[in-house]
Amino acid sequence: MKIATVKKVIRETERIKTFILDLETRAMPGQFGMFWIPGVDEKPMSLSYINGSMGFTVLKMGPFSSKMHEVKEGDRIGVRGPMGRGFKLKGERIILVGGGVGVAPLAPLAEKAADQGMEVTAIIGAMTAKELLFVDRIRNAGAEVWLATDDGTAGIKGFTTDVLRELLAGDTYDQCYTCGPEIMMVKVMDQTREKGIPTQVSLHRYFKCGVGLCGQCAMDDTGFRVCKEGPCFRDKDMEKTKEFGRYWRDATSRRIPLGGKK
Ligand SMILES: Cc1cc2nc3c(=O)[nH]c(=O)nc-3n(C[C@H](O)[C@H](O)[C@H](O)COP(=O)(O)OP(=O)(O)OC[C@H]3O[C@@H](n4cnc5c(N)ncnc54)[C@H](O)[C@@H]3O)c2cc1C
DSSP: OEEEEEEEEEEOSSSEEEEEEEEEEEOOTTOEEEEEETTTEEEEEEEEEOEEEEEEEEEOOSHHHHHHTTOOTTOEEEEEEEESBOOOOOSSEEEEEEEGGGGTTHHHHHHHHHHTTOEEEEEEEESSGGGOOSHHHHHHTTOEEEEEETTSSSSEESOHHHHHHHHHHHOOOSEEEEESOHHHHHHHHHHHHHHTOOEEEEOOOOOSSSSSSSOTTBOTTTOOBTTTTOBEEEHHHHHTOTTTTTEEEOTTOOEEEOSOOO
């Protein structure tokens, strides 16, 4: 565990902030860190800045993320990482599909892919225009960006998967990368499978140790530990994993249905 000082706090949206640390890192897009606020909790967060100063981006939800939103420049937090398996960059034309704070690991992926000369298309979704994350950042990386909002305040009124359907009707890609609500990722995979486009997903599960020892995030029935074999997985691996799109487990290992696949 390292102790890092928060160099910069960026308010991205009303409910999302990015924290840049005084820690130098060189990570793969999709890898995560375990961030510790003494007396509160230690939680995994995808790294949203991976080359140079480490950064992560937090949606205010429950106890940990709300406390994180109170952290100010100059405050110190505990950090373990980078950890886990990130996305593997493949092909020449790629498409990214991100919903809500799930765009956090896709932004550095877009930058790295563009740096390597890949053609990048990104679909970014949120409930409303003000909650869209990293649109300019991904556009500035050179990606073609499409937007979807539930209320139609930016881009199309609908879901990222509605945009994906339209794009896949006339075009194809070598690889798809997705992160966001699991139901969205299931629907992305349904479409890309039909078109034969290999897809990588970044999963969220409740973590305890973050290093593959405790088994808390092991998935039924494959036993993949999201913190160790993931959090980025291939579509083929998720097709074998019974709980993907169906349920997750809370801190007591109780199953919580996701209301996705039957
Ligand atoms: C690999 C990984 C990367 C992550 N990256 C980010 C990130 O970049 N930014 C970010 O804001 N958060 C990220 N998270 C989520 C983060 O770790 C916390 O779970 C989140 O901040 C909520 O914690 P909390 O204590 O604020 O609220 P909690 O009280 O722990 O949770 C708030 C709500 O979320 C629900 N919830 C918690 N975990 C899950 C789950 N796995 N699936 C479905 N619902 C769940 C709870 O039921 C509750 O309703 C990531 C998680 C993982 C595993």
